Amino acid sequence: MSSNYKPQLIEKTIQDKWDKEERFLAKIDDREKFYCLSMFPYPSGKLHMGHVRNYTIGDVISRYKRMNDFNVFQPMGWDAFGLPAENAAIENKVNPKDWTNANIDNMKKQLKSLGLSYDWSKELRTCDPKYYKWEQLIFKKFYDAGLVYRKKSIVNWDPVDETVLANEQVIDGKGWRSGAQIEIKEIDQWFIKITEYAEELLDSLDDLDWPENVKLMQKNWIGKSNGAEIKYKIDESDEYLTTFSTRPDTIFGVSFLAISPNHPLAIDLSKKDQNILEFLEKCKDIKAAEADIAKAEKLGIDTEIKVIHPLTGEKLPLWIGNFVLLDYGTGVVMGVPGHDSRDYEFATKYELNIKQVIKTKDDDLPITENGILINSDKYDGMTSEEASNGIIKELVKLDSGAHLIQFRLRDWGISRQRYWGCPIPVVYENGVPKVIEEKDMPIKLPELDKNSPPIPLSQNKEFIGIKDGVIRESDTFDTFMDSSWYHARFTSSNNEDQIFDENTDYWLPVDLYIGGIEHAILHLLYSRFFHKALRDIGLVEGDEPFKKLLTQGMVLKDGAKMSKSKGNTVDPQSYIEKYGADTVRLYMMFTSPPEQSLEWSESSVEGASRFLKKIWNLVNGRKYKKFNKKLEFNKEEMSVRRKSHATLKKVENDYEVRFAFNTAIAAIMELINFIPDEYRNEDASDAQKYCLDEAIMFTLKMLSPISPHICEHLWNDFYLDESSIDKWWPKFDENLLEVEEFELIIQVNGKVRGKINIDKNIEQKEIESSALNVENVKSHIGSSKIKKAIYIKEKLINFVI
């Protein structure tokens, strides 16, 4: 049989077969369970390469686990609320729901064409009231547990469009659509007390089987720090300002205090002082994102108010500084220019006093490390640590401070002033907020007319107005809320009566979670928090949602993250159509290891396709031959068998332990290259045929998680067995891996000068003399004396001369 490899013909047929057999439907059974979850996509319209990479990784592992007799659950759904739907709606005059649903339909088709082994019966979308009904209930439960509160916080305000803008919608300080200079505005918003779980979120990181870099990022983000709260009395007033510092040992170096432009005192002062008012107005021009505030030129204004140093009694100036964040700590910082680089920069600019109070080997200010105290009264000569303890004690005695553990983590603001999100289930009776009852949930997002662009809920009079004195909340949830618990809802997504059920207890936690490294902090931290809070409410079991985490690197193009907003996406669809899903999957897995970022290049897709053609031509029409007699293998045949078994061993390790699919594929390619051509001939010996059949059998099995269609198609004709290819995984024979000989590397002064094959059982003395007999080695040693010979067992020998 010599028909050519035509993926378009076989892939659809195989996929239909999977559907018909309900091959990937997950049910509770006696086997060990494996819940494999890939981060669900935002339905932007088309699949991009990042999705293909992410979902292929998850599918390879799911299929491998299934072959190894695990009960695998791999669902897929849609993170369907969000900003892009509103933008598209305005641009194209469609309503966000229709736009989103159309995108989902298209992307689902694309996912199906990739042959991903999902249990589609559990599909969910976050914009569906059947989903967000339960999210509203969770909000209520959190509220009842005291985890929800309201406070003022700042947003980017577009004064022309009169809307709140996301950080990415502010470009160079201007609204992206209106072009107006944005301003910082303070509004009332809903918050969730994630900080109540800060300590646990930090501590339980240790037990997670997650990449160290992600754990470190979360640890730094939570940012537990040990320091002191220090009170400064405002001169000619009974009021105090409280600061937090991790370096109480530098207190004698304080030369000013600075408060945030959003601090109540600053706002108070601006009402009386025109200069301060103008300064605060200027501060409103910087967008609310942390990176922008940190990178902005440091500006300040002297309030003319003095504060009193609690230990020296010295009167210090009080400034307003644009680099002080109200949300972090107390919104007041003590300026120690000698020992903090940001304070140093500020003090230099405004000619404030700079005083050295810590001495180290290095004398250039600012010195930010710990050292020995100077210019610090009775603390002179102490180490930073001793002095900190002493100073805190003294402050406590004076009622001017206390030891304090502080977290960098802030409470989670969940209010968004948009249309396309989950409505927050609250009504206001005469301005007093009240969470609505479960029986009245879901509060549904109001429908829009066809072709109607979204209007924020706050402008939807029908939705807001209930009766006199009673109005509905018009904010929607942050979409991170939607994605913080979907992993749990997947297990019970068809249950309309209960949020979770016995399936939830069976499947949770997620055994392997796979997604982009860009989610290392926010999404993963919010999900961890949700899981713990849901646990404390009694809705889920266990302390953590994701047992193991695999973070895939970004797919880059032209050195930047592929994203719709940058317009540098590559559409996988054309590749799937031209080469087939198996080639695209193979290419994505072969081209780089999952954790590394991948710079997109056109070039080697052809190579992946070529390899599958090679497999096709090798296997198509061939039947696995069973022998009743015992076969004898010569040396060459043994080496082929050894290669087959060694490859199987390596591939297992690459799939299971290292997630290194690229090297697994390379090993399979090596195996195919290794088999002598004549083994394929009609007149090859039985032993040769057996060796080739064994290699093919292993290859189809090993490759099937990556390129499942071609492997299953070939398998059904090749291997005369009732079972489908995903029923079992072959076993390698450890005895076949043993070798008699090894290649010895001979070095002179660490440089390779020769290689010889040597029997494993030979003594070191003999190895040395054989090595010294090699011509090239002799000539490099010449008449020099050998100072020593370093022998690494079964690897190399190095002569030092």
Place this chain on the structure above:
RNA sequence: GGGGAUGUGGUGGAACUGGUAGACACGCUUGGCUUAGAACCAAGUGCCGCAAGGCGUGGGGGUUCGACUCCCUCCAUCCCUACCA
């Protein structure tokens, strides 16, 4: 500004525990097949050099018999930075 990563041939990458740098591919060169091309097959391919040999894993320094791997330092690029998801 802070936090986290990455840097190896013309390209993607390999080297898993300090022990042969460049596996496996892409590309390119030459040859075969072909009227021609595509496809396929074979050989070659880190750089310099006729060769012997030397050099070589972002730059500089260090530890070691031996460093892509460990340490110090500098540079470049990417991601996150709480309202993109």
